Amino acid sequence: MTLLELKRKLRAIQALGFVKTHRTGDTGIGKTLEDLLGIKENNIPLPDIGEIAELKAYRKNATSMLTLFTLEPRPKGGDRDRVLLDSFGYSKRDNGRSKELHSTLSCKRYNNQGLKLKVEKDKVRVVGKGRRLNIYWDMEDLQKKFEAKLPALVYALADCKEVRGVEHFHFNQAFFLEGFDFEHFKSLVKKDAIVVDFRMFYRPSGSVRNHGTGFRVKIKQLYNCFDTKVELI
DSSP states (O other): OOHHHHHHHHHHHHHTOSEEOSSSSTTHHHHHHHHHHTOSSSEEEETTTTEEEEEEEEETTOOOEEEEEEOOOBSOSHHHHHHHHHHHOBOOTTSOOSOEEEEEEOSSSOOTTSEEEEEOSSEEEEEETTBOOOOEEEHHHHHHHHHHHOSEEEEEEEEEEEETTEEEEEEEEEEEEEEEOHHHHHHHHHTTSEEEEEEEEEOTTSOEEEOOOEEEEEGGGGGGGEEEEEEOO
8 A cells, every 4th residue: 555545544543433452462452453454464565665664553551662673792603692691690590590691781870780781973882890891783783683674664553441341442643654763773772762682591501592682662762763754643
């Protein structure tokens, strides 16, 4: 569909008022909007922009965070993860792991493991309390990863209420977003609206298992990562 057709469909959905969820649980809001738009997957081919826009639907009262993408920092290789585990990892007696590191990093303060982020001109750097680290993400790598994951986005918001124990949504705000704005991205990292999650541990064999390093954003701040914003409803 074209952007104009999408806008017309969203306005018709808005006019419906509160509609009953099509699926219980957290994913109900996305499933409901997909069904109302008549699409089978969470992306929309938009020929007038020459690409596919991913559809994201959120509850206006949501306070959770979503994963933008996963990207391992530089330098590449297992030594980087071993430095993090050996210096900042911890052990739990009940899972048999010698060390693990499930840790959320932000800019404003060190976390419980003594790690934080620092935004530089061309890097986002990992800083360790009492340990000099050379672990970082290049801005160019971050930009390429973001643009590959979210080249364009249809960002829809809904008010929510329960009717006899069943969730209902009123989709009444939506934007078409494109053009990743890296200055905004850096600003959101500095404000702790975007954080980084490390998820790794030592296997019994001594090798490292890394579940992927995720960049996560507060749902209400995702809008601010884009330069072009077109109001649809």
